[in-house]
Structures are given as structure tokens and as C-alpha cells.
Amino acid sequence: MSLVVVGSVAYDGIETPHGSAPRILGGAATYIGLSASYFTDVQLVGIVGDDFDPQDREFLAGRKIGLEGLEQVPGKTFFWKGVYSADMNDRTTLQTDLNVFADFNPQLPDSYRSQPYLMLGNIQPELQRGVRAQMNGVRLVGGDTMNYWIKDYRDELLATIKDWDFLLINDAEARMLSGEYNLKRAAAAILDMGPNTLVIKRGEYGAVLFRRDAHFMVPGYLLEEVFDPTGAGDCFAGGFIGYLAEKGCDLKQGHIDGKELGRAVIYGSVMGSFCCEKFGVDRFRTLTRAEIDARFCEFRECTAF
Ligand code: AMP
Numbered sequence: 001m002s003l004v005v006v007g008s009v010a011y012d013g014i015e016t017p018h019g020s021a022p023r024i025l026g027g028a029a030t031y032i033g034l035s036a037s038y039f040t041d042v043q044l045v046g047i048v049g050d051d052f053d054p055q056d057r058e059f060l061a062g063r064k065i066g067l068e069g070l071e072q073v074p075g076k077t078f079f080w081k082g083v084y085s086a087d088m089n090d091r092t093t094l095q096t097d098l099n100v101f102a103d104f105n106p107q108l109p110d111s112y113r114s115q116p117y118l119m120l121g122n123i124q125p126e127l128q129r130g131v132r133a134q135m136n137g138v139r140l141v142g143g144d145t146m147n148y149w150i151k152d153y154r155d156e157l158l159a160t161i162k163d164w165d166f167l168l169i170n171d172a173e174a175r176m177l178s179g180e181y182n183l184k185r186a187a188a189a190i191l192d193m194g195p196n197t198l199v200i201k202r203g204e205y206g207a208v209l210f211r212r213d214a215h216f217m218v219p220g221y222l223l224e225e226v227f228d229p230t231g232a233g234d235c236f237a238g239g240f241i242g243y244l245a246e247k248g249c250d251l252k253q254g255h256i257d258g259k260e261l262g263r264a265v266i267y268g269s270v271m272g273s274f275c276c277e278k279f280g281v282d283r284f285r286t287l288t289r290a291e292i293d294a295r296f297c298e299f300r301e302c303t304a305f
Contacts, residue, residue: 001245002041002066004112005033005238006131007121007144008101009046009070012280013081016088018227024280025056027078028121028144031231034284035238035271036119037063038292040245043112045069045131049077049100063284068109075100088226089203108134117245119237122146125153125160132163139250142166142195144237150176162194165251168237170201183208187215197251199240199265201233201272209265216262221273221299228279232272239271240264263296270295 012026033042043066052072061067078101081094106127113135120128120143128143135141141164149157150173157177161167167190175181178189183200187210190198198210204226206219243264249256270292277283 001117001248002043002112002115003036003117003119003241003245004043004045004069004108004115004131004135005029005036005119005121006045006106006128007032007123007234008078008080009044009048009052010078010080010101012230013079013095014228014230014279015083016228016279017084017086018225019279021228021279023079025053025059026080026230026280028231028234030060030281031234031275032119032121032238032241033060033065034063034281035235035275036242036245037065037238038271038287038289039239039242039267040117042066042242043069043109043115045106045108045112047071047073047078047100047104047106049073049075052077059281059285066112069106069112073100073103077101082230084229088229091229106131116140117241119143119241120164121234121237122149125149125156129156129160129163132160140165140241140244142168142197142237142241144168144233145173147173147176158193164195166197166199166241167195168199168201168233168240170203170233174198174200184210184215197261199236199268201236203229203232207236207265207269209261211261214258216258216265218262218265218269218299219303221269221295223273223276226276229276230280232275235275236268236272238268240268242271243267266296266299267292270299 007029008027010027076099079097116139118141178186180186
């Protein structure tokens with residue numbers, strides 16, 4: 001079962017209380033793809049400039065991520081720089097240079113169009129809709145968005161998410177999108193916008209999955225040391241949809257086993273937690289599926305009662 005992942009492929013400058021990295025591989029699609037690659041075949045769609053390091057391409061290909069849809073054009077790769085607060089719960093963006101990402105207009109290679117799973121990373125909603133329209137026979141589609149699109153591109157965003165199976169956003173975004181402070185009410189309002197499933201990420205506090213008939217809560221995994229939370233939300237998304245793709249799941253009413261959905265949320269949390277253990281994508285240079293499954297079991301033990 002192949003998963004198509006669309007979004008930013010970037011170089012990031014990161015400062016955390018543990019240190020800094022001036023320019024390392026990042027981007028939402030990079031994190032989603034790396035995380036999902038432990039569960040399913042991944043086909044990436046993104047754009048980079050001619051400064052994109054061949055070693056970074058090799059690293060992604062080494063995780064068996066399909067790169068036919070990673071366009072390389074003259075110019076510079078998208079660059080983002082952020083600094084974290086002392087407790088690492090807040091982050092301030094210091095620089096966003098869109099560079100070649102400003103002209104990103106994703107065109108799927110023919111071989112991607114018939115794939116059953118689609119994850120739309122945080123890009124302009126109209127582009128997300130355009131990608132969805134290029135797929136024929138997609139079984140499960142979901143995506144992410146951010147405050148900027150919610151605030152200034154609301155109509156476009158609503159027209160886009162109405163055809164999605166799931167939306168994965170953080171609590172502040174859920175409140176902004178719904179106009180409701182209470183998360184249960186916010187979730188009900190968002191489920192009325194189209195998606196049959198909503199996952200609200202709550203950073204170190206975990207995540208809550210909402211469907212019309214049920215909700216499922218998972219705490220955050222307690223790490224001894226968080227080095228760099230960049231990409232944790234995207235890795236959550238990669239683990240969540242990657243697991244559903246591995247199991248061949250569908251989210252339509254009557255097609256989904258609630259237990260599988262719960263496991264997908266746990267795998268999402270597990271992948272988010274691994275991401276924070278090293279700077280940037282570094283944890284994925286050594287991480288194994290056995291380590292992932294061991295942490296999944298640990299999660300089960302420390303949440304069962
Ligand atoms: P996360 O920590 O899960 O929010 O994801 C962080 C990643 O998102 C970083 O690697 C950035 O390169 C990427 N990113 C930051 N700002 C944007 C943006 N405006 N559009 C797309 N990707 C972004």
C-alpha cells in the first residue's frame with residue numbers, strides 16, 4: 001500500500017536550549033515521509049533548489065522513499081529558522097525564505113496517481129485541493145494546516161478539508177478554525193466541516209482523536225530529554241497515516257475498526273517522541289522498527305488500567 005506525501009522539503013536553522021544547528025535537512029514532507037516509511041511505501045512530492053545536497057537525497061532514498069515527485073529547479077531550497085523557549089513548548093519563527101517553494105505547484109507523476117493513501121502537509125489549501133484532484137481512486141486522504149491558512153484563506157481551506165477523511169491540527173488551530181474554546185465543542189464543529197476524523201495534537205500533553213461516535217485520548221510519551229521538537233507533529237502524522245496504510249484501513253463509517261484507529265494514534269505519538277530525541281531528522285538515521293514496536297508496547301503498559 002503506497003502513501004503519497006506532499007509538502008515542504010527544507011533546510012532548517014534551529015536553536016534549542018540544547019544547542020543549535022544552522023542548516024539541517026527539514027520540511028514537513030521530509031518528516032512525514034521519514035516517519036511513515038517505517039510502515040509503508042512512501043512517494044514524496046515536493047520541490048528543492050539546486051543547492052539540495054545529494055547526501056540528503058541519498059538519505060531519503062535509503063529509507064526507500066520514492067523521489068520521482070521531488071522536483072529540483074534552479075534557485076535555493078526553502079529555508080526556515082526557529083528558536084525554542086527554555087521549556088521548549090513555544091517556538092518563534094525567526095526567518096522564512098520561501099525561495100523555490102514560492103512557485104510550488106505540485107504535479108504528480110503518473111505512477112503516483114492511483115495510490116490509495118494521501119497525506120497533504122501544510123501548504124496552501126488550493127494546492128492541497130489540486131493534488132487531491134490529481135489522484136484517482138484514493139481510499140484515504142488527510143492533511144494538516146496552520147494558523148495562517150485558517151485566518152486568511154478560510155473559504156479555500158473549508159472547500160479543501162470538506163473532502164478529507166481526517167484533519168490533524170494542534171489545539172490552538174482547532175480553536176481558531178472552530179471559533180470554540182472548549183475542545184469537545186471545537187471538535188464537533190470541525191467534524192461538521194467534512195472530515196470524519198479529527199486528531200488534535202497537544203504537544204507534550206499528547207493527542208485526542210475525535211469521531212462523531214467516539215473519542216480516544218493518548219498522553220504524550222515522557223522523554224528524559226527533549227533535544228529538538230521540530231517535526232514532531234509531522235512525524236505524528238506520518239506514524240498515524242503510515243500505520244493505517246500498512247493495515248489497509250479506510251476511515252469511512254462502518255469500514256474502520258476502532259482498535260486500529262487507536263493504535264494509529266499511539267504509533268503517531270511514538271513517532272513524534274522519537275523525533276524529539278535528536279536534532280532535526282537525525283534520529284531517523286538509526287531508528288529501527290523494533291525500537292518503534294517496543295515503545296508502542298511500553299505505551300500500552302503505562303496507559304492500561
Ligand atoms: P513541525 O515542527 O511539525 O511544525 O514541523 C516543522 C517543519 O515545518 C520544519 O522542518 C520546517 O521546515 C517546516 N515549515 C516551517 N514553516 C513552514 C511553512 N510556512 N510551510 C511549510 N513548511 C514549513
